[in-house]
Structures are given as structure tokens and as C-alpha cells.
Amino acid sequence: MEGYKLFLAFLASALLLGVLSVAFVLVWVLNYREGLGWNGDLPEFNWHPLLIITGFVFIQGIAIIVYRLPWTWKCSKFLMKLIHAGLHTVALTLAIISLVAVFDFHNFKKIPNMYSLHSWIGLTAVILYALQLVLGYMVYLLPFAPTSLRTAVMPIHTYSGLLIFGAGIATALMGITEKLFFALTEKTVPYSQSPKEAIFVNVLGVLIVAYGAVILWIATRPHWKRPLEHVFVTHQRIGEGFGEDDCHSPDLEFNSDAAARKRNPKSDETGQRSTM
Amino acid sequence: MEGYKLFLAFLASALLLGVLSVAFVLVWVLNYREGLGWNGDLPEFNWHPLLIITGFVFIQGIAIIVYRLPWTWKCSKFLMKLIHAGLHTVALTLAIISLVAVFDFHNFKKIPNMYSLHSWIGLTAVILYALQLVLGYMVYLLPFAPTSLRTAVMPIHTYSGLLIFGAGIATALMGITEKLFFALTEKTVPYSQSPKEAIFVNVLGVLIVAYGAVILWIATRPHWKRPLEHVFVTHQRIGEGFGEDDCHSPDLEFNSDAAARKRNPKSDETGQRSTM
Numbered sequence: 228m229e230g231y232k233l234f235l236a237f238l239a240s241a242l243l244l245g246v247l248s249v250a251f252v253l254v255w256v257l258n259y260r261e262g263l264g265w266n267g268d269l270p271e272f273n274w275h276p277l278l279i280i281t282g283f284v285f286i287q288g289i290a291i292i293v294y295r296l297p298w299t300w301k302c303s304k305f306l307m308k309l310i311h312a313g314l315h316t317v318a319l320t321l322a323i324i325s326l327v328a329v330f331d332f333h334n335f336k337k338i339p340n341m342y343s344l345h346s347w348i349g350l351t352a353v354i355l356y357a358l359q360l361v362l363g364y365m366v367y368l369l370p371f372a373p374t375s376l377r378t379a380v381m382p383i384h385t386y387s388g389l390l391i392f393g394a395g396i397a398t399a400l401m402g403i404t405e406k407l408f409f410a411l412t413e414k415t416v417p418y419s420q421s422p423k424e425a426i427f428v429n430v431l432g433v434l435i436v437a438y439g440a441v442i443l444w445i446a447t448r449p450h451w452k453r454p455l456e457h458v459f460v461t462h463q464r465i466g467e468g469f470g471e472d473d474c475h476s477p478d479l480e481f482n483s484d485a486a487a488r489k490r491n492p493k494s495d496e497t498g499q500r501s502t503m
Numbered sequence: 504m505e506g507y508k509l510f511l512a513f514l515a516s517a518l519l520l521g522v523l524s525v526a527f528v529l530v531w532v533l534n535y536r537e538g539l540g541w542n543g544d545l546p547e548f549n550w551h552p553l554l555i556i557t558g559f560v561f562i563q564g565i566a567i568i569v570y571r572l573p574w575t576w577k578c579s580k581f582l583m584k585l586i587h588a589g590l591h592t593v594a595l596t597l598a599i600i601s602l603v604a605v606f607d608f609h610n611f612k613k614i615p616n617m618y619s620l621h622s623w624i625g626l627t628a629v630i631l632y633a634l635q636l637v638l639g640y641m642v643y644l645l646p647f648a649p650t651s652l653r654t655a656v657m658p659i660h661t662y663s664g665l666l667i668f669g670a671g672i673a674t675a676l677m678g679i680t681e682k683l684f685f686a687l688t689e690k691t692v693p694y695s696q697s698p699k700e701a702i703f704v705n706v707l708g709v710l711i712v713a714y715g716a717v718i719l720w721i722a723t724r725p726h727w728k729r730p731l732e733h734v735f736v737t738h739q740r741i742g743e744g745f746g747e748d749d750c751h752s753p754d755l756e757f758n759s760d761a762a763a764r765k766r767n768p769k770s771d772e773t774g775q776r777s778t779m
Binding site for chain 1 (some may be wrong): 604615619624662670672679680681684696701716719720
């Protein structure tokens with residue numbers, strides 16, 4: 228891999244920023260707010276920021292770059308697709324639970340739903356994410372879609388994925404803004420007086436933006452993509468399911484790739500790769 | 504150009520969404536808020552959303568995609584660089600005036616500066632934008648930087664450009680959220696009761712996100728990039744300044760390109776193109 232050490236540095240930064248974001252939101256709800264619970268009141272609301280940042284920001288980001296990890300290039304594309312789709316499914320599930328928590332809280336407290344820009348953009352992002360996941364399953368994971376369709380949809384799949392991820396982060400920033408203005412009022416210390424909690428949660432916002440920036444950098448470097456050679460060989464194995472030999476030794480993989488590419492240099496998987 | 508009609512449709516959508524965003528923010532401050540003025544009070548604050556959305560969102564977006572306009576491909580790269588840098592300079596100037604307005608308003612009203620996440624991310628984005636512009640001038644517009652430096656910096660230049668644009672939109676969404684919670688309170692009709700203004704400004708937020716999405720799609724389509732042939736020929740003309748013949752007939756340009764590429768097929772401008 229070209230620039231392997233730099234890749235490791237970016238990956239380590241992403242993991243650090245992602246884990247720190249989750250830790251910060253956990254400390255926020257447990258230490259500064261009302262903790263966690265499922266009683267319709269504020270402890271239930273608190274699942275909303277915790278699960279959205281864990282699922283819709285951190286896990287979604289990792290799912291996006293999972294093909295970039297060079298030690299997975301010896302594994303079959305099918306296995307990696309399962310991991311990619313699996314992580315996105317976990318992220319969507321957490322996002323849905325977090326939405327249930329906030330709707331439940333609103334209904335319990337007789338607060339209207341869906342009035343803020345945060346809710347408009349956020350719900351749209353989660354619905355588009357669910358659609359993206361269903362389309363991704365149908366076109367890339369199940370063996371029915373023709374290659375021409377896979378090729379045609381890939382630029383849209385990649386672009387939508389990164390756009391939804393970015394929209395998720397923007398929505399989280401709006402949510403943080405809303406919550407700090409609600410919670411830090413004249414009754415305690417207002418947001419504008421920068422109490423400890425305000426600084427702490429602003430830092431959480433900065434961590435999320437930095438995490439998003441690192442993920443987008445990793446995802447859009449062309450020389451950090453899973454090499455085409457592997458794509459071609461593993462393409463042949465999609466119908467085979469996966470078993471003990473889903474992760475080969477890289478040398479064997481490269482050798483068989485070279486032979487495969489000699490036989491058919493124009494792999495039909497080529498066009499299915501990201502153009503971002 | 505491959506997919507010319509689709510490009511035109513996306514460009515028309517971008518222009519429509521951008522102009523609508525500016526129109527919506529203008530109607531917001533003139534019709535729903537206190538209008539415009541430079542008196543330290545709310546009419547001065549209102550320059551902040553108006554100039555940020557006009558400059559940091561709309562004009563910045565157009566500056567990003569200006570190389571993609573196929574009818575400019577017959578113009579010299581130097582002329583296009585001047586237009587690209589010029590539009591970004593206008594955008595930065597408007598952003599700075601909009602920041603002066605909000606700091607002036609805060610100082611006049613004795614409101615602390617820089618306490619919110621909106622201000623942290625927003626000021627960082629404007630500072631990074633200014634740095635990006637100065638570096639862009641030094642590396643790409645002035646004739647001093649060696650080709651190797653131009654090549655090495657281009658992926659960072661492109662990535663930072665799109666990231667700052669995205670961060671600007673996220674900041675605008677936070678700003679809208681803040682302002683609606685400040686302005687729509689129990690004294691009038693609260694935001695949560697969805698008065699007309701709330702719906703109108705939420706739609707403004709959606710327009711901005713849609714504008715950003717269209718600009719990012721146009722900017723990241725590889726087949727909509729300015730063709731390399733033109734880059735090579737116009738590279739030779741950078742030192743020449745620009746005059747009457749800065750926009751050639753496309754046929755002539757292609758012919759001279761072909762000859763130039765025959766002489767030196769490995770143009771050193773190749774590596775300077777966006778990889779996004």
C-alpha cells in the first residue's frame with residue numbers, strides 16, 4: 228500500500244477521535260445530565276445523543292472505510308461486503324432506537340415532534356440511510372443484479388454514502404446547539420456564560436467534525452482503495468459464499484490475480500468502484 | 504462532454520437552489536426580522552446570515568465548480584484560475600464583513616463572543632478558508648511554485664476546499680437553529696409551535712443542504728472535469744498573462760493540444776488535478 232504509515236496514522240486518528248466522541252457524549256449524559264433510563268423523561272431522551280453519535284457517526288464512519296484496511300485485502304470481497312453492510316445495519320438500528328427515544332420523550336412531555344430544522348434534516352438523513360442500505364443489499368450483496376446495474380449505481384452509492392455521513396454530522400451539530408440552549412439557561416448558568424458543560428460539549432462537537440474530516444480523507448484517497456486485482460478474483464467467489472479460506476495469504480491472492488487478469492484484463496467489477 | 508445534458512440539469516438546479524437560498528434569507532431578514540442597517544443592533548446582525556449565505560455558501564459553491572463549465576474549456580487555465588480565485592476572494596470578503604457585523608452586534612448588546620459551537624466551527628472554517636485562499640494564490644496563481652509542489656498540494660487543496668464548503672453549510676444550519684430559538688419564543692409564537700417564520704426558515708435550511716449536495720455532486724464527477732488536453736496547453740501560457748485570445752475556438756485548442764501532447768505526452772500539470 229502506498230503511504231502505509233500515513234494511512235495508519237489517519238486510521239489511528241479516526242479511531243481516537245471516534246472513541247473520544249462516544250466517551251464525551253457518555254460523560255455528558257451521565258455526568259452533566261440526567262443519566263440514562265427508559266421512563267419517557269430526560270433519561271430516555273439522553274439515549275438520543277448517545278446512540279446517534281455511537282451509531283450514526285462513529286460506526287457509520289468505520290463502515291465507510293472498512294474496505295480501506297489493507298490487512299483485509301486478502302479476504303474475499305464478499306466477506307468484506309458482509310462486514311460493510313453489517314456495520315451499517317448496526318448503525319441504522321442504533322439510529323432508529325435513538326429516534327424512538329426522542330419521539331417517546333416528546334410525546335411523554337407533550338412537546339411537538341418534527342418542528343426543528345434539526346429534526347427535518349436528521350429524519351431525512353436516517354430515511355435516506357435506510358434506503359441506501361436496502362438498495363445496497365439488493366444491488367451488491369444479493370447475487371441478482373446484473374454487472375451493468377452494479378456499475379451504474381456505484382458512483383451514486385458512494386456519493387450518497389458520504390453525503391448522508393456528512394448530513395449526519397451536521398445534524399448532530401444542530402442537535403448539540405439545540406440541547407445546550409435548552410439546558411443551559413438563566414436558571415443555572417446560561418450557555419453564553421460558557422459554563423464547564425458548554426465548553427465540554429463544544430469540544431464534543433469539534434471532535435465529531437474532526438472525526439468526519441479524517442474519515443472523508445481516508446475514504447477519498449484513490450491510492451488507499453482496495454486494489455482492483457483482489458476485486459476481480461473475489462468477484463468470482465461471490466456466488467460461493469464464504470468459509471475457512473475467505474482470507475488468503477496475500478502472495479497467493481496476487482498470483483492468482485495476475486493470472487486472472489491475464490485471462491480477462493477488463494474485469495467487469497472495475498466500474499463498480501468508487502469514483503470519489 | 505460526457506453527459507452534457509445531465510450536467511446542464513445539475514448546473515441549473517445548483518443555480519436555482521443557490522439563488523433561492525439567497526432570496527429566502529433576504530425575505531427572512533427584511534420581512535420576518537428587523538431589516539438591514541449598520542447601527543449595532545439587530546438590523547446590523549441581519550447582515551450576518553445574508554452575507555454568509557450569499558458569500559460563504561452560494562458564491563463559494565459557484566467558485567468550486569467554475570472549472571467544470573464546458574464553455575470555459577476553450578479559455579486559458581490562467582484566466583479560469585483568476586475567476587476561481589476571484590470568486591473565492593469575493594466570498595471571503597463577504598464572510599469577513601458578516602463576521603464584523605455579528606461581533607459588532609454582540610459588543611453593542613454586551614453579549615459574549617465565541618461561546619457557541621456555531622461560532623467555534625464557523626470562525627475556524629473562515630480562518631481555514633482564508634489560509635486556503637492565500638496558499639492557493641501562492642502555489643497555483645503566482646508563477647514561483649515548482650510543479651512538484653503544485654502536484655503534491657493539489658489533493659489537499661481540493662479536499663480542504665470541499666471540506667470547508669461542507670463545514671460552512673453545517674455552520675449555517677447551526678446558525679439558523681440558534682437564531683430561530685432566540686427569535687421565536689413564548690413572547691410571540693415559539694419555534695415548537697411552527698409559526699410561518701419557522702417553516703419558512705427551515706425550508707431555507709433544506710435549500711442550503713440541497714445546494715451543497717448538488718455542488719458536491721458536480722465537483723466530484725470525474726467525467727465533468729476540465730479535460731487534461733486544455734490544461735497542458737494553457738499551462739504553457741501561464742507566464743504570458745492573458746489578453747484578447749484567452750478564449751480560443753475549441754477546434755484550434757484541441758489541435759494544438761494534440762500536437763503538444765505528441766511532443767511531451769507526460770504533461771507535468773497532470774498531477775495537479777483533483778483526485779476527489
